[in-house]
Amino acid sequence: MTDTLAPTVDAVPTERRVVTAIPGPRSTELHARRTAVVSAGVSSALPVYIERAHGAILVDVDGNAFVDLGAGIGVTTVGHTIDTVVEAAREQLGDVLHTLFTITPYEEYVRVCELLAQHTPGDFAKKSVLVNSGAEAVENGVKIARKYTGRNGIAVLEHAYHGRTNLTMAMNFKASPYSTGFGPFAGDVYRAPNSYPLHDGLSGADAAKRTITYLEKTVGASDLACLVVEPIQGEGGFMVPADGYLPALQEWCTANGVVFIADEIQSGMARTGAYFASEHFGLVPDLVLSAKGIAGGLPLAGVTGRAEIMDASQPGGLGGTFGGNPVACAAAIAVFEHIESEGLLAAAKRIEGVLKPALLELQKRFPIIAEVRGIGAMIAIEFADPATHEPLAEVPGTVAAYAAQQGVLVLTAGTYGNVIRFLPSLAITDEQLRDAVGVIGDALAAI
Numbered sequence: 471m472t473d474t475l476a477p478t479v480d481a482v483p484t485e486r487r488v489v490t491a492i493p494g495p496r497s498t499e500l501h502a503r504r505t506a507v508v509s510a511g512v513s514s515a516l517p518v519y520i521e522r523a524h525g526a527i528l529v530d531v532d533g534n535a536f537v538d539l540g541a542g543i544g545v546t547t548v549g550h551t552i553d554t555v556v557e558a559a560r561e562q563l564g565d566v567l568h569t570l571f572t573i574t575p576y577e578e579y580v581r582v583c584e585l586l587a588q589h590t591p592g593d594f595a596k597k598s599v600l601v602n603s604g605a606e607a608v609e610n611g612v613k614i615a616r617k618y619t620g621r622n623g624i625a626v627l628e629h630a631y632h633g634r635t636n637l638t639m640a641m642n643f644k645a646s647p648y649s650t651g652f653g654p655f656a657g658d659v660y661r662a663p664n665s666y667p668l669h670d671g672l673s674g675a676d677a678a679k680r681t682i683t684y685l686e687k688t689v690g691a692s693d694l695a696c697l698v699v700e701p702i703q704g705e706g707g708f709m710v711p712a713d714g715y716l717p718a719l720q721e722w723c724t725a726n727g728v729v730f731i732a733d734e735i736q737s738g739m740a741r742t743g744a745y746f747a748s749e750h751f752g753l754v755p756d757l758v759l760s761a762k763g764i765a766g767g768l769p770l771a772g773v774t775g776r777a778e779i780m781d782a783s784q785p786g787g788l789g790g791t792f793g794g795n796p797v798a799c800a801a802a803i804a805v806f807e808h809i810e811s812e813g814l815l816a817a818a819k820r821i822e823g824v825l826k827p828a829l830l831e832l833q834k835r836f837p838i839i840a841e842v843r844g845i846g847a848m849i850a851i852e853f854a855d856p857a858t859h860e861p862l863a864e865v866p867g868t869v870a871a872y873a874a875q876q877g878v879l880v881l882t883a884g885t886y887g888n889v890i891r892f893l894p895s896l897a898i899t900d901e902q903l904r905d906a907v908g909v910i911g912d913a914l915a916a917i
């Protein structure tokens with residue numbers, strides 16, 4: 471534990487450094503303690519226990535330093551322990567830690583809602599509610615849409631991921647590990663085909679027609695409160711929908727009084743080089759869900775949208791004890807400022823400019839890479855057998871395990887587990903990125 475910023479920052483190197491076996495002896499010891507007291511239902515992709523972090527580097531208890539290509543699944547988007555964010559949270563800690571906004575409010579909550587109104591797509595009056603987690607944002611988005619429309623149905627897309635609560639488990643595509651055995655599940659959830667160009671080969675217009683026809687036949691627009699979409703699907707494998715797909719869905723929603731909700735929990739907060747990925751597709755969602763990257767690592771999430779929709783809920787109908795905690799809000803304000811002052815929208819584009827060509831090079835060397843896709847600092851590679859096109863589910867795990875031994879933390883994804891996703895913090899340097907992709911190349915050569 472340190473009581474000033476400087477020692478922590480100084481102690482974190484700027485490149486990977488492997489000094490023990492991975493996991494090292496102290497991590498192994500901690501893992502034994504953990505196994506005795508932490509539920510087996512909570513797993514860890516790489517059981518190295520982290521002591522410090524800064525920028526795009528994680529340092530474990532054995533002194534190993536990892537280039538972090540996962541950012542806590544897109545949470546430390548501005549970078550680990552960024553000084554201005556840490557300072558803002560530290561200052562707020564000494565001022566007020568909690569009051570409960572629904573009892574006695576405070577300015578930081580209001581300021582975050584102003585920033586969300588400013589930076590979400592659409593030039594109209596917007597309002598927000600702040601909550602604690604992505605799943606809670608999804609739950610509230612659905613609640614708000616139901617109240618506004620007076621309808622029950624929730625439409626989602628194949629390969630979607632929306633969380634681990636009861637309602638969101640029902641909205642996810644993938645059962646295992648998220649919902650297997652955890653039922654009964656919430657009803658009135660309708661899952662329609664998505665746009666997955668590598669697999670369906672459909673144009674945006676044709677994919678949208680398929681989605682809309684499916685929804686019209688299986689539920690009917692008049693029973694739908696909302697359609698919830700991830701503009702770029704996250705856990706599903708960073709699928710970028712075909713051109714025109716999402717705008718056609720939004721148009722159909724608008725024409726039929728269905729609230730169009732963009733789950734930007736993974737794709738938002740500057741990750742793709744826009745504040746929200748919706749912008750890349752020309753979308754102006756009725757409601758935008760943000761979480762993960764919004765507070766630099768502190769738990770905060772929000773539902774932001776058209777004032778008339780957000781105001782349809784009765785006073786007292788929205789809230790929660792910790793939602794919009796002052797420290798998390800202070801950090802979020804600093805995150806928004808940091809994105810502006812450090813030009814992080816451009817940084818996301820810089821990262822794409824380094825990562826995509828490097829991965830396309832790898833694709834030339836390794837034909838098992840079926841596709842390189844994504845926008846900004848949200849890029850993935852999908853593996854398939856070049857002859858049969860069958861998903862190669864074992865490759866990402868093997869590559870990630872090899873990379874970990876070399877001091878690179880990389881995450882897998884995909885309904886079939888055959889995707890490696892790159893979602894580094896926007897603080898990552900070109901050198902760190904090139905070095906890490908080099909390790910991925912070595913891993914592919916080794917298997």
Ligand code: PLZ
Binds near residue numbers: 608
């Ligand atoms: N919507 C698009 O990506 C969270 C899950 C990590 P919470 N994705 C990471 C895990 O294994 O639990 C996510 C998301 C999208 C919603 C969520 C849910 O956000 O903050 O995890 O509740």
